[in-house]
Amino acid sequence: MLEWMLMPYRRYADFSGRSRRKEYWMFTLFSVIVSIVLLGLMFGGMGGIDETTGEPQMGVLSYVGIGLFALWGLGSLIPSIAVQVRRFHDQDKSGWFLLLSFIPYIGGLIVLVFMCIEGTRGANRFGPDPKDPASADVFA
Numbered sequence: 001m002l003e004w005m006l007m008p009y010r011r012y013a014d015f016s017g018r019s020r021r022k023e024y025w026m027f028t029l030f031s032v033i034v035s036i037v038l039l040g041l042m043f044g045g046m047g048g049i050d051e052t053t054g055e056p057q058m059g060v061l062s063y064v065g066i067g068l069f070a071l072w073g074l075g076s077l078i079p080s081i082a083v084q085v086r087r088f089h090d091q092d093k094s095g096w097f098l099l100l101s102f103i104p105y106i107g108g109l110i111v112l113v114f115m116c117i118e119g120t121r122g123a124n125r126f127g128p129d130p131k132d133p134a135s136a137d138v139f140a
Contacts, residue, residue, distance in 0.1 A: 005030035008079040011086075015095060017127045019086035024115055027083055034072060041065035084111070089126035090119030 004026035008019075045061025085095030091114065101111045122129050 001026065008083040009076075011079070011082065013078050013082060015082050015085045016089075017086055018090040018119065018124075018130050019083050020090065020130045021087070021116070021118065023130075024083050024087050027080070031076060031080070035069075038065055038069040038072065042069065084115070087115055087119075089124075090130065091117055092120045092124040092126065 004023055007023050008027045011017075042062050042065030045059040045063070045065055047057035047059040049055070050057055081098065084098050088095050088097045093114070097114065098111065100114075101107045103110070119129070119131075122132070
């Protein structure tokens with residue numbers, strides 16, 4: 001399971017080929033888990049509320065959490081875009097469909113639906129079927 005979660009990091013900036021739904025959703029699950037842990041670290045380091053100003057006091061742990069969250073977010077930006085492009089390729093669609101997410105209100109929902117749709121069976125113009133046992137090894 002962990003192999004699927006980390007596969008987009010091994011294929012860091014690989015925008016070619018195809019990715020299965022399992023690869024995309026395991027990477028998304030991994031991203032959610034890391035986000036929750038880092039947000040817990042950020043809020044766990046809060047020192048309380050200043051009684052004179054009423055503003056929250058941030059401890060050292062909060063700043064460490066913010067820094068780690070920023071580094072992780074920047075490091076995960078390219079793999080998350082790449083795995084979405086490869087998901088579109090699995091459905092025999094151009095990776096430029098990712099730009100649909102910029103449509104206000106409904107764009108993210110449209111992309112979410114596309115991420116849930118099964119890929120085309122057999123080879124397509126973007127490569128062999130990643131579910132086909134006769135094709136190349138997925139973890140190679």
